[in-house]
Amino acid sequence: MAMNPIAMMQAAGRIKIFQEQHPKAIAFIQSISNGDLREGSVIELKVTTPEGKESVSNIRLTREDIETFNLFKNSQTGN
Numbered sequence: 001m002a003m004n005p006i007a008m009m010q011a012a013g014r015i016k017i018f019q020e021q022h023p024k025a026i027a028f029i030q031s032i033s034n035g036d037l038r039e040g041s042v043i044e045l046k047v048t049t050p051e052g053k054e055s056v057s058n059i060r061l062t063r064e065d066i067e068t069f070n071l072f073k074n075s076q077t078g079n
Helices: 003-019 023-032 064-073
Strands: 044-046 056-062
Touching: 003 023
Parallel strands: none
Antiparallel strands: 044 056
């Protein structure tokens, strides 16, 4: 699957904005990416709407998931 270069540039711009608006989230992601993300680890996501409705899901990481995270992490080098 080839990515559109314009879409990639737009995604990079959005990631930069996210980093500026949510520095604690980026710091957390960086801290866990230095060893805590390994096969068998569980990532849990919880979303709470302004009205208080909660949705929760989780995934147990596979070797392929770790490879995907590493590709993304390596693509961000220098940012």
